[in-house]
Amino acid sequence: MRYCLALDLKDDPALIAEYERYHEKIWPEIDESIRSAGITNMEIYRIGPRLFMIMETDDTFSFDRKAAADAANPKVQEWEALMWRYQQALPMAKPGEKWLLMDRIFAL
Template sequence: MPRYCLALDLKDDPTLIAEYEKYHEKIRPEIAESITGAGITQMEIYRIGNRLFMIMETTDAFSFEEKAAADAANPKVQEWENLMWRYQQALPMAKEGEKWMLMKNIFQLS
């Protein structure tokens, strides 16, 4: 089962960070459906300061490109993404329009 790790920053404002966390206590059902429907079987988000770290486990058939296309065509997901962008900011090295950035695995204890 593939595992992906991604990073993103929040705006460094305690009030906004608290609101963002509140939204994630119970996400909207249609957002959860878009996640699981894309082949994501497990997802966790961790925070330190204003840095977010996401761990995703997926089916072998999962595709970032297919997930992005499905999200772009889903008005509820777009509404959620626009709302979340109020709290988020791109990492300093992100390209224009890039949000969650895939992290490179540099060590694994086997």
């Protein structure tokens, strides 16, 4: 399955550069948490402060299971707190929401 998600960064060139540096080599525990959730491929693109994530998953993936596993993983919680220094919710996000699932409106 393919999922596309969006999130914004704080519009500060220095913070954006730091965020990108963290993603040049993510922590091994974060890599493991992504892969063990059934995510087989993940890419993040940026234009200005807007981020776009493409996530490919296998049949074992579930957003609810991933959220529960992340909540129970102190290293993931540490990473998420660190990343939130650079990120900001999209204007339409509900309190506590970060990455928002996008709707596909066209396919060729």
